[in-house]
Amino acid sequence: MIDFSALLPPAVTADPQLTALELPRAVLMRVNFIPGVRQRLGWRGVKECTGNPGALTLKVVDAPGVFAICPQASDMDGEQGRALFDLYYFPAPEEDLVESFSIAAGITVLQDDFLDRVREFAGDEQLQALFKLATLQLSYNGNTGAVAVSFMAAERQLLISAEGVMISGIDGLQQAVEPGGVDQDLAAQTVMFPFFRALAASFSFCFAAAPNALLQLSRPGRKIIYYQQNRFESEFCYDSKERLLSLVWGEQRGLSIDDSEFPKLELNWRDPEEKPCEYADEPWWQKQVPGARFSVDKNTMGISEKPKLIILTGFLGAGKTSFLNHFIEYQARKNAFVAIIQNEIGAQGLDTKLLGQHYAVTEMDEGCVCCTLSGNLKLALAEILAGFQPDFVVVETTGLANPANFLSEISELEDQLDFCSITTLVDAAQGAAPLEKYGVAREQLMLADAVILNKIDQSSEEQLAQLTAKIQLLNPVASIYETCHGECSPAQIYGVNFAGQMRLPNDREKHGIHGHTHAEHGISSLLLDLPQSIGREQFLAATAKLPEQVLRVKGVLQFENEGDPLVYQYVPGSQTLSPAPEEDSGQRFLVFIGEDVQRSAESFLNTFI
Numbered sequence: 001m002i003d004f005s006a007l008l009p010p011a012v013t014a015d016p017q018l019t020a021l022e023l024p025r026a027v028l029m030r031v032n033f034i035p036g037v038r039q040r041l042g043w044r045g046v047k048e049c050t051g052n053p054g055a056l057t058l059k060v061v062d063a064p065g066v067f068a069i070c071p072q073a074s075d076m077d078g079e080q081g082r083a084l085f086d087l088y089y090f091p092a093p094e095e096d097l098v099e100s101f102s103i104a105a106g107i108t109v110l111q112d113d114f115l116d117r118v119r120e121f122a123g124d125e126q127l128q129a130l131f132k133l134a135t136l137q138l139s140y141n142g143n144t145g146a147v148a149v150s151f152m153a154a155e156r157q158l159l160i161s162a163e164g165v166m167i168s169g170i171d172g173l174q175q176a177v178e179p180g181g182v183d184q185d186l187a188a189q190t191v192m193f194p195f196f197r198a199l200a201a202s203f204s205f206c207f208a209a210a211p212n213a214l215l216q217l218s219r220p221g222r223k224i225i226y227y228q229q230n231r232f233e234s235e236f237c238y239d240s241k242e243r244l245l246s247l248v249w250g251e252q253r254g255l256s257i258d259d260s261e262f263p264k265l266e267l268n269w270r271d272p273e274e275k276p277c278e279y280a281d282e283p284w285w286q287k288q289v290p291g292a293r294f295s296v297d298k299n300t301m302g303i304s305e306k307p308k309l310i311i312l313t314g315f316l317g318a319g320k321t322s323f324l325n326h327f328i329e330y331q332a333r334k335n336a337f338v339a340i341i342q343n344e345i346g347a348q349g350l351d352t353k354l355l356g357q358h359y360a361v362t363e364m365d366e367g368c369v370c371c372t373l374s375g376n377l378k379l380a381l382a383e384i385l386a387g388f389q390p391d392f393v394v395v396e397t398t399g400l401a402n403p404a405n406f407l408s409e410i411s412e413l414e415d416q417l418d419f420c421s422i423t424t425l426v427d428a429a430q431g432a433a434p435l436e437k438y439g440v441a442r443e444q445l446m447l448a449d450a451v452i453l454n455k456i457d458q459s460s461e462e463q464l465a466q467l468t469a470k471i472q473l474l475n476p477v478a479s480i481y482e483t484c485h486g487e488c489s490p491a492q493i494y495g496v497n498f499a500g501q502m503r504l505p506n507d508r509e510k511h512g513i514h515g516h517t518h519a520e521h522g523i524s525s526l527l528l529d530l531p532q533s534i535g536r537e538q539f540l541a542a543t544a545k546l547p548e549q550v551l552r553v554k555g556v557l558q559f560e561n562e563g564d565p566l567v568y569q570y571v572p573g574s575q576t577l578s579p580a581p582e583e584d585s586g587q588r589f590l591v592f593i594g595e596d597v598q599r600s601a602e603s604f605l606n607t608f609i
């Protein structure tokens, strides 16, 4: 029985249809975030389409273009789940292969916005019609745990233009394809096979098992004759075959592969027979990638195996999430994988949604921010380290957390993590006020290895100088960096190889800093459910009257008679409304943070509802 627990959450594995639908994505994301493994399995990288997180674009070693996969349909029959995916290849403009695509595809490839369109191909029907080359079928039996991955493609994808194709050239209109001539003759199976090869090898790696059956079936190919106004006919084409190649992990009987239209059985191999010679050298027979097992791959590459740990603190609204977004982007460009642990005040986990979905995120329970973080941090870290092999783990604490509270727990994980830095964001726009008022804001600074002075666009030079002097008084050893929107180079802060060492609790005790400070600051949080839609004017009038005890408000809301939901963010003195993340839970809410928030939230509600 294949163990899916490291790939999919239990709520998904309990549902065979969902499992069939989610499995390729889970496998592809997982292998692509383990640098040592990715390359060896044949991948160069993966990216989710923002409009459709189930749709991925991928680069494969040695293929200059971009491959893509997009879920198309799924169904279920008892314990059988099945899902179909469309597979695409978007050639690079300089590739000779472009000549074999249709004239319309060739023109599209040469347009300036082609690569931008490819990144968002899942919402682009024209692109899908021009570049779909194959289909993938995923079958899963919930009883036996068996999985079949079936690849369907034609030897030749032939398109005949009934009326011919004219294009405009230097000498005016020219006949590019004669009426009844071939517009496209593409070796679809050969073009797509490198993708299937790497995909199948990724399944074997994630399942830690090689396939134990292989089926190959075929049927006569077809050519498509197209007319104007989107009219199509299809005819058999006997000098081309369509093939279905199916690999099975686990018990083949009882797995429903939709192969009814493929009457001719060409190959039927089962373990322990000798492997079919045409596929004997394929990488999918290896259940382990040499030198790339979870525990040793980085060592064999001469890299320290332990992920670097960064603790990100900073008072409410200082810019932690903004900085984290840049940090992730910077690392993604360097092919490094960042795992994030966030502890959100309020149950909604808004920050997780505001960050892209490209990263593993473990949200911890809400509750007393300091203590809960302390209690669950080890668990969350252990979960991440068991499931992934991140290069960095960033713990983004709430604006009210005192890092001193969980430093001793982190020091217990010294053998699993390299401590890199406590990085503290400071809101230059708010100046020294939070530092003067809240002990926790001072302690976040006293503990910092690096201080990022953010929002300098909202502060005068004189105010900046005063604030810097205050910070230096509190923490004479931390380096201070000035930024806007958290945009600063991680290499500048942490050094090129991130050797920064976090001071451990024993050292800190000497500075007179102690744990658990949550009782002293008197700040609490409150979640306010909003009606599904609200009036824009009334809402803005109410926010204008927020009392100074309210330090932070954020949430998702929908204005009456307006298009999409919006994210609302408030810190004293400024508020923003921006488009909500694509993945919308449908819940409309605000989280209030501050002193006496109960009263503030009640009077807020009274003003505008």
Ligand SMILES: Nc1nc2c(ncn2[C@@H]2O[C@H](COP(=O)(O)OP(=O)(O)OP(=O)(O)O)[C@@H](O)[C@H]2O)c(=O)[nH]1
Binding pocket: 314, 315, 316, 317, 318, 319, 320, 321, 322, 323, 351, 398, 399, 425, 454, 455, 456, 457, 458, 483, 484, 485, 486, 552, 569, 570, 571, 576
């Ligand atoms: N003008 C300006 N606004 C900024 C800057 N950096 C962040 N912001 C805005 O400040 C607000 C808070 O930023 P976040 O990055 O969410 O801050 P945070 O520290 O994660 O906030 P919490 O989750 O409440 O702790 C958002 O509306 C940002 O767009 C900056 O440099 N200048």
